[in-house]
Amino acid sequence: MAPPASNTREKLLMAAMELFTTRGYEATSIADILERSGVNSGSLYYFFDSKQDLLLSGLDYFKTLLYPIVMQPNFEAESDPIERIFAVLAWYRRNLVLCNLDYECPMGKLALEVGRHLEAAREKIAINFAAWREHIRQCLDDAGNRLPRDLDRATLATFVMTVMEGALMQARTHRDLSFYDQSVQHLRSYFSQLQAQAAAQIRRLPRRKRTNTT
């Protein structure tokens, strides 16, 4: 958790995670990381015990980037809590386009490759997942009575993540953006239906105030 205050260390973390989350952990050699970071072998093993240690530190590093890189820009661009969620999903779509459809959720990619082989990595990936979902759940909480009263916000946040991960996987594999859009569109339909249910609940039990629908 303590920031290293070393440029070399951060260069290594950045280079390693870029490679691990795109090429894969096993497919990335130490030599690849040294080349990309412009650092020598001796320095790497001065800061990190092993390739595994580099991965684990990188997963901690990624967690610190989640809010400022993924969430904050989209939350600032959109004030409506429900639209914030779809803004995040549009951000992933943009990455897909920018990477010529060769993009995956970095955590999702590592989750499948090393998620159960290395228990320490699994825990850290799970923490990243949980943080992502927590931000989405906060949006759902902020939506207040625009969603059904008895709807569990946490499980809906899980569902949003499910859709993001599954949709990216198919779009990348088919090299076809429409697979992503189709899934997000169905999620949007589901949200519309939930919002309609919530509106009906409010009409049915207006708390002495006037009912107002969206």
Added chain:
Amino acid sequence: MAPPASNTREKLLMAAMELFTTRGYEATSIADILERSGVNSGSLYYFFDSKQDLLLSGLDYFKTLLYPIVMQPNFEAESDPIERIFAVLAWYRRNLVLCNLDYECPMGKLALEVGRHLEAAREKIAINFAAWREHIRQCLDDAGNRLPRDLDRATLATFVMTVMEGALMQARTHRDLSFYDQSVQHLRSYFSQLQAQAAAQIRRLPRRKRTNTT
């Protein structure tokens, strides 16, 4: 496509795919495959040109197993077309339980690891994905007017696959079945809403006219 009529070849394909889809392609060595199959190096390279060739042949092999292993048993156990889809999702849940929550969709796992590194592999994985979706789409077609008239069955099939892949990923990473169940439950809710919409369409136009609300 022509069956090899060789026991050794099939033993190699089976062993290789079991390892590739669980440990991963890069993490599996030729030595691992030889050990598991009980075959020697010379025989492997008699039947296959390389590790890559073994993967590509394995992906073809997997395609032939999709219907008899994954779909048919569930379709036979359940006659209702919509319930057939949820029976398939329950089958994946069962795998998750049987593997102590260390289970992933074999194709999803390979899609993320080698899906874009090897173009030939990507194509074959996409073919497997398409076949899976096609079976689901057939169920949706069979549901007829129990789903809304203007609903695109193909995109809904994509959405079903999206949910399966994303839900498995989270359940495995968290080692917690409830992440799978939560996502499937939301998919079930979505289906219920769609079925309600379809029922309303039918009531509205039974054969003549009728008042409509909503």
Added chain:
DNA sequence: GTCTATAACTCGATAGAC
């Protein structure tokens, strides 16, 4: 903290007898 050189090992793939 950083550098070069290299140890120790595993990898995919091959050779050639049978």
Added chain:
DNA sequence: GTCTATCGAGTTATAGAC
């Protein structure tokens, strides 16, 4: 078709000078 022995390249990690 199957076997054993092994090659050469590439792997992670270390040693020791600076």
